[in-house]
Amino acid sequence: MTKFTMNRRGLLKTVGAGLTTAVASPLVLTNRAYAQQFCNNPGDNDPIIGFNVPQTGTYAEEGLEQLKGYELAVKHINGEGDGGMINTMQPTALKGNGILGKRLRYVTGDTQTNTDAARDGARRMIERDGAVMVTGCVTTGEAVAQQALCHELGVIYMSGLTHGNDTTGKDKRRYGFRHFFQGYMSGVAIAPLLAEEYGRDRRAYHLTADYNWGWTQEESIMAATEALGWETVRAVRTPLGIGDYSQYLTPVLNSGADVLILNHYGHDMVNSLPQAVQFGMRDRMANGKQFEIIVPMFSELMAVGAGDAVKGIIGTQNWNWQLDDAGSRAFTQSYGAEYGEPPSQSAHTGYVQTLLYADAVERAGTFYPPEVIRALEDFEFDGLGNGPTLYRGSDHQCFKEVLVVRGNEAPTSRFDVLDVVGKTPREDVMYDPAIFGGELGPYEPNMC
């Protein structure tokens, strides 16, 4: 029979081993434990992501384009088609076999170009459909609303087309990421060309869409043009989606301004720009100078919709299908083969955001949001059409070259509407994140 004896040395060994195990066990077990403790953990099932874009309303056209980009990205991630920009992205952990070996699935929603509908749609995707990530928007209002909700529920939100400063400024969230550029960058990028083309002695009149994006764009462009020496005559807010701008355009003619800056997007711009041209603004002289119209934020769809009115108008873009780099060529090739037309910047940003999320999950080795967030933060990549790009960790804003474009005077096809006339380097459009305020918040997720 064995006799149990405990001396002082034995007791210390036992207690020491126990303490070591107790301290180390969370580190060892966490990797397994957190796998079960977050919202919509796919577990052994295929992961579901939610594409929530405007399919009706003022920005429906941009939203439907974005959806096409998302759907193409899912195909490529799951190993279908030619792989698109997965072949050009550097570095990448994507292998074209889904995410972490699982087939990516998706659900879609219609935000109706409406903030409340966007938030309700995102909630439905998370609570009913089990989406592990939500993405998509065409307004800053939609982006900010969905981003806040997703942060609250512990689900990552990859925004779509949102250009307002607030998305990664005062309303930034740990769970929200933006690939698209923003108003401040447009202002910095466009200013040198404006000075070169129109001089430093100008009087500007702003017509601004009266919502979050319009306000921040107006602020940014006003700051950039006033820094050039331009005077702001007046800034007038116009309701979103009014259609007939005649009552806002008539006062411009007698205001003493010689530049009209249209802080409008989508159908607002498609209506306001041609109407401004119909009023003869591009043919008139003011203050001894040729009157000019500027649209700081452009898209191909808007340019097509505005028709001849867009010729010669200067603006900025996030991406253009005519760029001659490997990523842009690969994406244009894939998208054109799939849909029979070149992609818009809305489709591009949707596609890229999906790839970036999938890649981050692969690199993190888990869908657990804090790990995916860390994989995205300060991630440097290339080959996605915008040159070397940084996903800055301090505000979750992507930094890359900004394109300065001009409406094509002699288009060779209905797609050839914008000419890239300049690229502003990434370093020039970077800023201190503190200027826009906001707090990212914690990594640890809430349970939905």
Place this chain on the structure above:
Amino acid sequence: MDAILAQLLNGLDKGGAYALIALGLTLVFGTLGVVNFAHGALFMLGCFCAVVFRYLLTIETVTVDPTQLSPWGAPVEVRTPLVQSWLGDWGAFLVDYSVPLSVIFAVPVMLVIGIVMERGLIKHFYKRSHAEQILVTFGLAIVLQEIVRSFFGANPVPQPIPADLRVAADVGVWFGMEAYSVTYPTWRLVYLLFSAGVIGAVFAFMRFTTFGMVVRAGMADRETVGILGIDIDRKFTIVFGLAAVVAGVAGAMYTPLLAPNYHIGMDFLVLSFVVVVVGGMGSLPGAVVAGFLLGVLQSFASMNEVTSIFPGIDQIIIYLVAIIILLVRPRGLMGRSGVMES
């Protein structure tokens, strides 16, 4: 002075559109006693008459040119517009002027739609309350909207201004001012003249034809006209068709100013009711006067000098005037005593 002239023109232009839409609405109320919430949908159908007409004129044959490749490596599609290839320059002219020409297409289409609507649905609600009429016509408007949406989608369908009319007219010179001091889009001037022409034609029709005389008599005393052996119901059916035509042609010509979508009628509906209420329910001159008055007021309210003192006044001025009119003179500016006053 130039700012005032520009705003006056803008106000008359807007007023022309308001008056045209309100004219049909008040015509239906004055003759049939029906509050027609589907009138905005008739305007929308008129817009889509222009869309369909242009679509018919621009039907293309598509051939593939294997010698040319798109950026994604597919052979380029060569599209040939049939009408242009058949008729040459004349075909190109038809396509360019598709919007004004669509009015010819819209007149019979809208007349048939109006008559079918009246015979098929509206006549069953003549003796019902206004609340029931509003409910059924509003429901009809939604049905029409959704039908259009299913065919044309939710996005606006832009319609071009004819190339010759895209320039701005130097209106200031006409009034002896400096060149380019007041410029105004030529198409908006065309729309203003068109509105005036249609309004004049409706008034002439009602004033100088036997049909118009009978209708006016019926509006004043329906029973007596019936006793005289005149089938006034039949006349009123045609009046409903006429109101649909007026709304329809107003819509067709408006498409270059605002790209139409399935919802465009609803955007104008509330405004046109305000115009009718301000002018006086059932009063044709009232609708016209109120339309132009509210258009001009809205335009002047959007002047910088005004909005800097009362921000946002341009958005509410029409409703503000409507409230004042309803408080001070419930029958409207030119409404008959006792009509909708209680």
